[in-house]
Amino acid sequence: MVLLFSQDRKQFVTRLQPGLELQTHRGVLRHDDLIGLPWGSQVLSHTGYPFLLLEPSTDDLVRHIRRSTQIIYPKDASYILLKMAIRPGRRVIEAGTGSGGLTLTLAQAVMPTGRVYSYEVRPEMQQLAIRNLSRLGLDAYVEFKLRDIAEGFDERDVDALFLDLRTPWDYLEQATEALAGGGFFGCLVPTANQVIRLLQALESGRYPLGMVEVEELLLRPYKAVAERFRPQDRIVGHTGYLIFARKVVPLAGGRAGEPPSDEE
Numbered sequence: 001m002v003l004l005f006s007q008d009r010k011q012f013v014t015r016l017q018p019g020l021e022l023q024t025h026r027g028v029l030r031h032d033d034l035i036g037l038p039w040g041s042q043v044l045s046h047t048g049y050p051f052l053l054l055e056p057s058t059d060d061l062v063r064h065i066r067r068s069t070q071i072i073y074p075k076d077a078s079y080i081l082l083k084m085a086i087r088p089g090r091r092v093i094e095a096g097t098g099s100g101g102l103t104l105t106l107a108q109a110v111m112p113t114g115r116v117y118s119y120e121v122r123p124e125m126q127q128l129a130i131r132n133l134s135r136l137g138l139d140a141y142v143e144f145k146l147r148d149i150a151e152g153f154d155e156r157d158v159d160a161l162f163l164d165l166r167t168p169w170d171y172l173e174q175a176t177e178a179l180a181g182g183g184f185f186g187c188l189v190p191t192a193n194q195v196i197r198l199l200q201a202l203e204s205g206r207y208p209l210g211m212v213e214v215e216e217l218l219l220r221p222y223k224a225v226a227e228r229f230r231p232q233d234r235i236v237g238h239t240g241y242l243i244f245a246r247k248v249v250p251l252a253g254g255r256a257g258e259p260p261s262d263e264e
Contacts, residue, residue: 001136003030003056007049013056013064015135057110065132069125071101072164072188073152073239075219076133081109083244084160084184087112093161093178095119095171096147100129100189102164107138116142118157119149153178163187166194168243169201178206181249188240195241202245209245216241 006026014022022029029046033042034053041053043054053203056064059074072080080102086092086109097103097120106116120126126146133139145154153161157180163171168187175185189195195214202212217239221232 001061001062002034003054004043005052005054007051009051009244011060012119012124013060024051025257042123058105058255059072061104061136065101065104066128066147067098067101069098070129070142071099073236074105076188076239076242077102077105079242080162080186081105081127081219083242084162084186086110086160086184088112090114090159091117091157093117093119095163096121096165097126097144099125102162103129103142104133104136104138107133107141107164107189111138111141114141117145117153118145118147119144119150119153121146129178140157143171156180157159158183160184160186167197168194169198171210172201176209176247179247181247183247185247187243190240191241192241195243196242208250210248211244211246213244214241215244215253231242236246 001015004022006024009027011157012022012024016031016035018032020031022031022113024045026049029043029045029051037043037053039053039055043051045051056209062071062074062077079261086106087108090110091114092106092110094102094106095115097118100133103116103118110116115211122147122219130139130144133142139230146212152174155178158178160183161175161179162188163175165171168189179185189198201207223230223232
């Protein structure tokens with residue numbers, strides 16, 4: 001996989017294959033001319049227009065995947081990795097898979113010894129995600145499951161579990177059954193009404209989840225031009241609310257989801 005960055009700041013992410021060509025707004029680039037060149041090389045299209053040949057970042061890969069639904073933005077996905085301690089060797093569940101943007105981020109983080117278990121109820125979405133991950137060579141680290149998670153998860157004692165679903169409060173029981181003690185729970189929802197509904201469920205005491213946090217990330221890009229340095233005219237504003245919690249294992253006699261009282 002390569003990133004081709006043009007002088008007018010257009011980006012193209014593609015997999016180099018012998019005999020193929022990349023058609024751009026500034027001319028054609030032959031894959032055969034690019035294969036084997038070191039990263040950072042300047043290459044020319046057939047019209048003589050310059051491009052930089054670069055290794056794509058995870059951010060680049062997520063932004064350029066084929067998608068038919070909204071994805072979790074890289075600013076949110078990267079924070080999810082930090083907040084949920086997702087690193088090599090971890091076992092992580094996500095639901096739903098969608099186009100696979102978060103899936104590829106998780107797969108890169110847990111490789112080479114970890115595993116991502118990705119649940120999706122829509123077969124056409126799962127197939128799209130499988131194609132996206134296969135194109136990047138990351139499908140080996142993901143186990144795709146076509147199933148309604150209302151039936152529960154197959155895995156137990158996983159390190160982290162993330163829900164990207166419209167009604168995450170409907171699946172808290174299934175989530176806590178799959179998590180290890182102290183495991184990380186997270187989800188993303190776009191509206192305040194959904195956050196409130198989820199908080200009400202978490203505060204009910206029915207689920208062993210504590211240390212609840214609600215956060216929103218805002219990223220403000222700037223024009224990287226010395227003579228007219230200022231914020232970009234267009235930015236991605238609100239993308240979603242992030243909710244995090246940890247699975248609680250209460251002392252004997254303590255209620256699930258609550259710390260024991262002093263008497264206990």
